[in-house]
């Protein structure tokens with residue numbers, strides 16, 4: 001089990017046991033996740049890295065109840081989500097999880113304020129105004145609330161998406177390449193905010209990324225390869241993450257060459 005599970009059981013935001021996900025059947029089966037055990041610590045910022053096709057998105061989707069599993073169990077807090085019916089899963093995602101994607105998924109006809117509160121409006125819930133104010137100010141969106149997405153920069157749009165993910169104070173925020181569409185300055189702003197959301201607002205964030213310098217903002221990096229968690233790194237630096245990622249390339253190159261795989 002990952003040492004992300006450093007603390008007591010109530011310190012676990014989500015976990016998986018024996019999580020296996022296969023796509024297709026027969027000879028064309030792809031084992032995207034191969035019996036993964038993982039715990040995501042509450043109040044921490046966890047990054048998930050690994051080569052393309054290693055299973056990062058699948059892991060995130062299974063932990064978030066966006067995809068069914070082939071075997072194993074997944075819990076959000078104390079709730080086992082494997083086995084829940086679609087309607088229960090929809091409610092759980094809506095009420096307990098925040099999502100940020102590479103494409104910001106903002107509604108073009110709504111202004112920033114309306115986009116931020118849309119999930120709560122749909123759920124028929126009122127946002128906590130104090131919290132909303134705190135999130136809006138922390139993200140520097142106060143002057144932009146009346147703007148539509150087309151009137152905002154990419155970084156501002158992603159900050160709106162970030163506020164939308166945070167506004168219901170979800171137990172867990174999943175961010176899939178949240179800086180993927182941003183220039184480096186805007187990307188840094190979003191990462192700094194996710195960091196702040198963890199440190200100052202007590203949120204829990206899991207971020208999938210390809211970028212070692214993005215991963216360096218996290219507390220812990222989980223490295224996936226071929227559907228398994230093969231390594232992890234606490235207090236990562238961009239250089240250390242880059243070096244670790246290079247070892248995947250070396251391993252792959254030696255396999256392709258027929259040479260023995262490096263450790």
Ligand SMILES: Nc1ncnc2c1ncn2[C@@H]1O[C@H](COP(=O)(O)OP(=O)(O)OP(=O)(O)O)[C@@H](O)[C@H]1O
Pocket residue numbers: 023024030031032050051052053054055056057058059
């Ligand atoms: N819907 C699907 N149908 C069939 N195979 C899939 C499906 N989704 C993912 N896969 C396969 O599962 C494996 C893991 O995919 P996944 O998208 O989780 O990897 P990833 O690490 O997120 O990749 P990337 O970094 O390229 O986004 C890959 O071999 C992929 O081709």
